[in-house]
Amino acid sequence: MKPPPEYELRGRRLLLRTLRPQDVGPRYLGWLRDPEVNKYLEVRFEAMDEPKLKAWVSRFDGQTRYAFAIRVAATEEFIGTATLYEIRPIHGLANYGYMIGEKAWWGQGVVEEALTLLFDFAFERVGVRKITGSCYAPHLASHVNFRKLGLTHEGTLRAQLKLGDAFVDEHVYSITGVEWRKRRERLASSAVAHRATNLGEPSP
Amino acid sequence: MMDRLRQILAETLGIPADQISEAASVENTERWDSVAHLNFVLSVEQAFGVSLSIEDAVAMTELAAAREILRALGVAL
Numbered sequence: 280m281k282p283p284p285e286y287e288l289r290g291r292r293l294l295l296r297t298l299r300p301q302d303v304g305p306r307y308l309g310w311l312r313d314p315e316v317n318k319y320l321e322v323r324f325e326a327m328d329e330p331k332l333k334a335w336v337s338r339f340d341g342q343t344r345y346a347f348a349i350r351v352a353a354t355e356e357f358i359g360t361a362t363l364y365e366i367r368p369i370h371g372l373a374n375y376g377y378m379i380g381e382k383a384w385w386g387q388g389v390v391e392e393a394l395t396l397l398f399d400f401a402f403e404r405v406g407v408r409k410i411t412g413s414c415y416a417p418h419l420a421s422h423v424n425f426r427k428l429g430l431t432h433e434g435t436l437r438a439q440l441k442l443g444d445a446f447v448d449e450h451v452y453s454i455t456g457v458e459w460r461k462r463r464e465r466l467a468s469s470a471v472a473h474r475a476t477n478l479g480e481p482s483p
Numbered sequence: 484m485m486d487r488l489r490q491i492l493a494e495t496l497g498i499p500a501d502q503i504s505e506a507a508s509v510e511n512t513e514r515w516d517s518v519a520h521l522n523f524v525l526s527v528e529q530a531f532g533v534s535l536s537i538e539d540a541v542a543m544t545e546l547a548a549a550r551e552i553l554r555a556l557g558v559a560l
């Protein structure tokens with residue numbers, strides 16, 4: 280089977296590189312099993328092991344679904360993941376997700392930088408028109424991250440997600456490519472320096 | 484008169500209060516990230532003796548909105 284195209288997106292402090300099965304190991308599995316990290320992740324409902332996680336990573340073909348390892352640019356330390364999935368080319372839509380697994384990096388502004396790189400890639404390289412994300416209602420940090428990136432609260436799915444013994448609302452946020460480019464222009468003076476490099480074969 | 488709410492935000496973000504405008508928000512203030520916001524909400528609850536709902540805590544990602552929420556809760560600002 281042909282390996283997926285490999286992408287590398289460079290920011291000021293971070294490097295997003297295509298996530299590969301060989302990135303799966305004790306560090307990554309440890310994040311997914313950590314109750315602090317997985318509190319609002321669907322993976323907490325599964326008994327995840329290395330073969331299952333490698334199979335999950337392999338499903339991101341780099342053409343219709345994209346997964347990136349978030350790394351520290353200076354050291355290449357693997358600190359989290361970012362994904363673009365459920366891409367619907369006819370409608371120009373995509374969903375995204377992310378996880379900062381290394382807790383030492385929480386509160387360091389890396390979510391904003393990582394998602395800036397991911398959104399630039401989604402809008403400029405993949406060519407989607409609108410990106411959507413969602414969170415559990417009580418996940419305050421996630422709400423803040425959506426708003427920090429300029430996403431608009433689009434709607435609420437009532438009693439949608441299981442959290443403990445209760446079902447809580449799911450909040451949906453989105454941003455269009457037009458809105459993202461306007462935001463980037465506004466923040467141009469302080470924007471994350473970035474470049475995207477396709478290290479592998481071009482997408483068809 | 485010192486603006487106590489603005490002062491709390493300034494202390495949370497580690498920047499002078501006079502550099503924070505009423506239009507400040509998580510989107511336009513670099514240091515106001517998710518962890519800073521959690522600290523801001525906790526500090527506001529302690530300083531004004533209020534308990535904020537998750538909806539209020541989310542809406543307080545803008546300084547002007549935070550002021551309105553506290554006023555609605557009966558806090559004299």
